[in-house]
Amino acid sequence: MKKKIRLSAASMLLLTVALTTAACGGNNGNGNGNASPSTNTAPENNAAASDSESPSASAQEDAVEIVVWDKPSADAADKAFKEEAFAAFEAKYPNIKVTHVEQTKEKEREQFMTAVAGGEQPDLYKNPYPDMESYIAQGIAADITDLWNGFEGKDGYLPSSLNAATVDGKIYGVPNDMYVTGLLYNKQMFADAGLDPAASLKDWDSFGAAAQKMTDASKGTYGYAILGMDWADWFFEYYVWQAGGDLTEKQPDGTAKLTFTSDATIKALQYYKDLKFKYKATQKNVVQSLDDNQKDFYTGRAASMIAGSDWIGGLVAKGMDLNNIGFSALPAGPSGKAPSQVGGSYWILNPKSSPEKQQAAFTYATYMTSKEYLQSVLQYNKDNGMFPNLLSVRTDVAVTDYVDGLPAEVVSGVQAAAKDTHLEYFLKARLSPYIVKPIQEALLNEKADLKSVLQTAQDLAQKEVVDKYNEEVKK
Amino acid sequence: MSIPGVNNRMTRITNIRWMPVLFLLPSVLCYLLFKYYPLLSMVRVSFFRYSIVNPPGEFIGLANYTEFLTSSTFWQAVSNTFVFFALYLGLTFWIPIVQALLLSDIRKANAFFRFMYQLPTIMPAVAGVLVWKWMYNPDFGLLNYWLHFFGLGPYMWLNDLNITKLAIVLPAVFAGNGISLLLYYSAIKSIPTEILEAAKVDGASPWRRMWTMLLPNIRFIIVIQFIAFMSGVLLAYDNIYVMTQGGPAGSTTVVSMLVVNTAFQQSRFGISGAMSLFMFFVIALLTVLQNKISAEKD
Known part of the structure; x- marks a missing residue:
């Protein structure tokens, strides 16, 4: 009888430990539970598909996973539109897997800094102009000068849109929007x-x-x-x-x-x-x-x-x-x-991400500020009676x-x-x-x-x- | 061959009731992980010019401590914190004690009154603060509207540097702590009725009974409550943040707010940790003093 009670108590203990572990633990935000930025590329996940001859399958062999804090909230009016855009990006770039993470609507800066301090800075993050000075000084925003200079579409952006992201001739952000x-x-x-x-x-x-x-x-x-x-x-x-x-x-x-x-x-x-x-x-x-x-x-x-x-x-x-x-x-x-003051936001890259991830994040940021994408946003706004921002970071929109x-x-x-x-x-x-x-x-x-x-x-x-x-x- | 010393130790170990220890282990581990690990990390960080990207950064010894101890912004926050402490102590701490004393003398509908005192606790504290903030609005707030019927006001409340702190404390005066009341009430009820009855028979007035019998008998609860109250007020953040965000003109910025702002707005985690540690020692010192004074009285 005593043995039975002990067994039952031991089972309860195991259950308690399991529950506590589940409660204490948490998702690190990148969805796959993998905290190491350098190991998020997941060729092993695609090993089974590598036998296939399809181009998308071969592209997935080199898949790069990135974490971007840009998931729309459940009640966002443009949620469906954004999700379509995410799907379109993944269809166009099958080798880039984006994990979209939703950010709080208030205290965004504190949430971001907590993530940085905890080693969970996303690969790509959108922040307002005034934070650039501090983030650049602290090494939170990656130097993307080489990526930018090698980017064919850079001439489509307003030169002045880079001002707040440029320090000593180096560029630290992809212009997202301006006002x-x-x-x-x-x-x-x-x-x-x-x-x-x-x-x-x-x-x-x-x-x-x-x-x-x-x-x-x-x-x-x-x-x-x-x-x-x-x-x-x-x-x-x-x-x-x-x-x-x-x-x-x-x-x-x-x-x-x-x-x-x-x-x-x-x-x-x-x-x-x-x-x-x-x-x-x-x-x-x-x-x-x-x-x-x-x-x-x-x-x-x-x-x-x-x-x-x-x-x-x-x-x-x-x-x-x-x-x-x-x-x-x-x-x-x-x-x-x-x-008057010019402001807006930039996409910044995690300096600790691998070069492959940085390239993928840069591709995503430039896609989300491309002429085609911004025009689709404007058209969506027009179709839904939404008034757009009257300034654009692009010269061709x-x-x-x-x-x-x-x-x-x-x-x-x-x-x-x-x-x-x-x-x-x-x-x-x-x-x-x-x-x-x-x-x-x-x-x-x-x-x-x-x-x-x-x-x-x-x-x-x-x-x-x-x-x-x-x-x-x-x- | 048996060795007597080893055997005794083995017996002691096997005599430990392991089951409770094992059951406690998860919570102890969580406590160590989420309380002590951050606390010790904070102590370590306070000696560094902390780099958020390449932690821990440059070791700078006591420089963070000397910096905040020579900062008037910090001392202003300390001053604000203790003014709040004095206001809360003077205006609110004694209220549940008095309420419990009065309640203990009410025979009819006692349960109803206890229930009514607990009822407001169903409202989230922050929601209550937001309602008060709305009532304080000098443009269309209800408080000035009501007060004008009594020929009072209009007051600027959170827009008046002289009364902002009072305005933050005021809600706690009217919406007292129901849980504290219940604790005091239970403590009073645990006093043997024979003692009180005997005192009554001997002709002790209610006032005298309160000072010489009731309060001394619930002093233990008062001391415990005071320690919780003190650390709560000295580390207050949420209600002040919701009401004023530390303004206007820094008049309600308390140390806990400065700690958060320094860490998360200025990314200076080292100095923020140093300030936290300072407050930890201040509260610890006050608690020890309080216990010592209380022990001497006993």
Whole structure:
């Protein structure tokens, strides 16, 4: 009896161990349970098929498996389209097996960095422009200069689309998409206030006055959705550019110089403060999220906001009338100029992947940014009433051919905004929290001494970031 | 031939009840793997300028420690953390104790009240925080709308540097911890009723009974709860992140948030590990102090 109990207990123990192991273990994300990047080529899997004379079978003998984080979510509107595209790629390149992995919709950067730290960086990953500087410096993005130079189709891409992925003449990313920022405005709200958008959006003063006129607390409407949350430096930098400066300067020797206390930065911050306290033209909750700003805009609470040229489709999808949306270059600042920012995303390759995998990943990235593929995306968008991004990384794709009823002002607005563009400020990834603090102080405290808060922020950033960065650069 | 020493040891080994050990083994292994291994890795990483691509990178000794200890951003986060601790302690820690004391005196519908106190725990904590965040909205939030009927406000809540921390703590005042209440209530109920009855007969007032009999008898639970409360508050992250992401102007950035941001936004895992270790020692020290003070009182 005792023996029986022991046997039964031993069985339960085995079951417990098995369950624990299953719970503790996990799929490493590449679907085949193989963590080693250099061993993912799977000729043995195709050994059985090697007797076949078919070309696809012989191609599979040299199959390369890559992991790409680009799987659409289950509720994505274009899920079926994307899966068709994946299948088309595999049909065209039978020797490349792609494992598509879905990424979280929030905290993408943290998820990616966790994968990198855990030795699970995908062979191909899509990341936004501002991360390139940091990823290149840390060796997370592979140098693809040779692959790019040997790529026949490279002339189809806009030369400027490579700017944020090029360091010291070396290329680290395949351009995926681009946008240019400008001012989105609600035409109806301008008309209701008797305002002419062209005159109102001419410069800082005219815009402040117009935004004030469109603010009506009794109706819950306001003139300008300001970005004051922890990404506040993203749009604030445009105002510094408009005032004729920048937040940092990259010196010829590669070191960084802070310019938080320059006249341009102080003027820009004063204007931010004026929009809140003098013109009273912003929302009260200045630290609300970017999503909330967008919501205020498409629900008709906010008359204007800064946006990327690729956001218009999203606003239309949320129910905003395309004919009610205006897009303009930003109002000019004291420098008389109104530079906007160019952004987008790149495909980056894992530097630790084998050359075969890197070649396969590069082939996939260029396929997904090929003329044929981008045209099919535009056609799909058109067929499904989806508004496309008005900028393309390619010179041979005419986006406007795929939009019906596109207001001429929107096209001209995007073109005007694209005339004078900047990349985001140097060393943004590390300096962002330091400059956000004075921006928020200016927006929340009417009595804030701007020069003083900027000086404090600069001193702190100098000590904690820039001195160390410059030391590393000089080593 | 038998050797007496070896035989005794063998007997001890064979006398161990192996079955419980084997049953415990999976959980112990998981604990070692997912708690101690990361902890020890963190200690190791804290001595390196950690390279995420070629770990562990350059050995730099105590440089990460000197860097964060001389960083005003870190000390600002430490200050924020302890202000939160003081606010939570002053405004929330005692509430379930008082509720349990009152509840223990209620005879009628006692089970109903206990049930009602537990009911809010079915709501996910983050969902509760999101509701409060919506209520705080200065443009259309409900809180200012309600307060205006009493001639109060409008307040800027999370947009006011002076009251942001208070606004983060406030939900915990109104939505107290039902589980703590239940623990305190059980501890009070475990006190022999004869003692309390005798005290009543001797003419001890309710106030005196509370201070001299009830609270001393549940002190063990209070100490345990305080240690859990302290580490919970000093390592708080989720509710503050959902409410403010550490802003505005860094006024709610706590050490745990700084640790996460330093690691995952700035990719500086070495210094992030060093800061984590610092907080580990701070909490350990406070726990030891707390235990010592409590032991002295006993």
